[in-house]
Amino acid sequence: MQGPTYAAPRPDAILLDFEGERQDIAVYETAGGYAMARSQAGRPFEEIVQELKDSGLRGRGGAGFPTGLKVSFIGKGSRYLVVNADESEPGTFKDRELMLRNPHALVEGCVILCNAIGAGAAYIYIRGEYATEALVLDAAVAQARQRGYVGATLPGAPGAVEVYVHRGAGAYICGEETALLSSLNGERGQPTAKPPFPAVSGAWASPTLLNNVETVATVPFILAMGCKTYSELRTEQTTGTRLMSLSGNVARPGNYELPVTATFGDLIDGCGGGVPAGRSLKCFIPGGSSAPILMPDQLDVQIAVETCAAAGTMAGSGAVIVIDDRTCMVQLALRVADFYRHESCGKCTPCREGTRWMVELLKKVESGQAQRAEIDLLLELCDRMEGKCLCPLGDACAMPVRSYLQHFRAEFDAHVEQGGCPGGAASPFGALYPELKRSLPLVPA
Numbered sequence: 285m286q287g288p289t290y291a292a293p294r295p296d297a298i299l300l301d302f303e304g305e306r307q308d309i310a311v312y313e314t315a316g317g318y319a320m321a322r323s324q325a326g327r328p329f330e331e332i333v334q335e336l337k338d339s340g341l342r343g344r345g346g347a348g349f350p351t352g353l354k355v356s357f358i359g360k361g362s363r364y365l366v367v368n369a370d371e372s373e374p375g376t377f378k379d380r381e382l383m384l385r386n387p388h389a390l391v392e393g394c395v396i397l398c399n400a401i402g403a404g405a406a407y408i409y410i411r412g413e414y415a416t417e418a419l420v421l422d423a424a425v426a427q428a429r430q431r432g433y434v435g436a437t438l439p440g441a442p443g444a445v446e447v448y449v450h451r452g453a454g455a456y457i458c459g460e461e462t463a464l465l466s467s468l469n470g471e472r473g474q475p476t477a478k479p480p481f482p483a484v485s486g487a488w489a490s491p492t493l494l495n496n497v498e499t500v501a502t503v504p505f506i507l508a509m510g511c512k513t514y515s516e517l518r519t520e521q522t523t524g525t526r527l528m529s530l531s532g533n534v535a536r537p538g539n540y541e542l543p544v545t546a547t548f549g550d551l552i553d554g555c556g557g558g559v560p561a562g563r564s565l566k567c568f569i570p571g572g573s574s575a576p577i578l579m580p581d582q583l584d585v586q587i588a589v590e591t592c593a594a595a596g597t598m599a600g601s602g603a604v605i606v607i608d609d610r611t612c613m614v615q616l617a618l619r620v621a622d623f624y625r626h627e628s629c630g631k632c633t634p635c636r637e638g639t640r641w642m643v644e645l646l647k648k649v650e651s652g653q654a655q656r657a658e659i660d661l662l663l664e665l666c667d668r669m670e671g672k673c674l675c676p677l678g679d680a681c682a683m684p685v686r687s688y689l690q691h692f693r694a695e696f697d698a699h700v701e702q703g704g705c706p707g708g709a710a711s712p713f714g715a716l717y718p719e720l721k722r723s724l725p726l727v728p729a
């Protein structure tokens with residue numbers, strides 16, 4: 285399916301709109317880099333907060349919380365900045381490319397925010413699997429230190445800023461902010477109750493500003509172009525550009541930076557070339573695997589926070605996964621639920637037991653051993669998981685499964701009626717779950 289081509293070039297792309305990479309600090313400086321770290325170092329906290337509020341920037345980690353407001357909450361005392369580089373939501377790989385190709389944008393964002401809130405150190409908590417990205421960041425920090433942006437006091441700044449790259453051990457739950465902070469503090473990476481919020485008690489029980497990589501890397505650009513210019517690119521409640529990770533059954537997967545006014549059709553068809561020839565779009569996941577799906581007639585939904593919410597889903601982490609007509613929704617549900625089962629930290633019972641039970645039920649449906657009542661039981665299980673835990677990991681498992689059932693109930697029923705997956709041998713799924721393959725009916729591909 286080939287849709288309209290997204291109008292290129294895009295003068296509104298700011299984070300990745302260049303050829304090659306800018307790992308070398310000289311290249312970044314030539315492009316105007318670190319000018320804001322220098323010029324904003326002595327700017328009062330209130331002014332930077334106002335600038336960020338006026339820019340309309342919303343956090344890019346998933347919840348879309350207004351960044352200026354979050355910065356304004358920071359408590360008194362010794363403070364820290366923590367950058368969430370855990371990037372574990374399935375389908376999301378934008379922070380990775382940003383850190384690889386434009387690492388100094390992140391380091392500069394750290395220096396600016398630390399000076400604004402009076403923090404002496406920033407910790408970039410990066411997922412364990414991102415070994416190369418961690419090395420690239422280490423090198424970028426070393427270069428910034430040589431140039432006096434890190435480890436020295438910039439003129440007018442409240443003090444010197446240190447930037448540490450801290451590698452996690454590769455647990456999805458450590459992307460959740462309180463679990464991340466527990467892990468950073470040397471404790472088991474599990475969520476804790478809020479309040480206290482990180483702005484009051486975070487890293488080493490001190491006031492902590494915690495933001496996503498893309499959020500922090502956007503700050504120098506906002507200050508450089510001015511909040512007014514940045515906020516002109518807007519929907520009603522969302523501004524600027526977003527890095528969108530596009531994957532799944534699409535001709536040209538990859539990261540694309542789009543204005544928030546763009547639609548999912550612009551991304552999937554215009555940038556991604558649509559679903560490969562001979563197939564058709566069945567549905568798409570708009571904001572990471574935990575987001576409820578959207579249907580082909582919703583390609584005109586804009587990628588902004590409030591437009592996604594109005595369409596019954598969430599913009600989430602900006603990860604769009606395209607699903608074509610060959611996909612079995614029960615298999616997809618099982619694959620997604622099994623991810624969350626594996627990643628549940630086990631602290632809260634509804635999540636620990638609910639995700640496991642969800643997987644068992646879906647295996648029964650997929651292998652044709654379920655009763656029809658057990659499909660209703662799946663929905664009941666969703667009710668018992670959503671909003672019942674310290675963090676939304678259980679919700680992340682229940683929300684997509686509920687949406688697959690809502691839109692493709694007949695497909696689930698067909699598994700019961702036909703005693704197995706109607707897709708049968710056409711699917712490569714058996715390789716992932718060999719115990720199910722045996723019970724699948726043999727349908728020629």
Ligand SMILES: Cc1cc2nc3c(=O)[nH]c(=O)nc-3n(C[C@H](O)[C@H](O)[C@H](O)COP(=O)(O)O)c2cc1C
Binds near residue numbers: 349460494496500
């Ligand atoms: C289970 C779970 C996993 C999360 N994983 C990530 C992640 O990998 N990266 C991220 O930036 N935010 C993640 N978040 C959101 C963070 O808790 C937090 O809201 C975000 O980092 C705040 O930054 P922002 O305001 O810049 O978006 C996750 C949240 C939950 C509940």
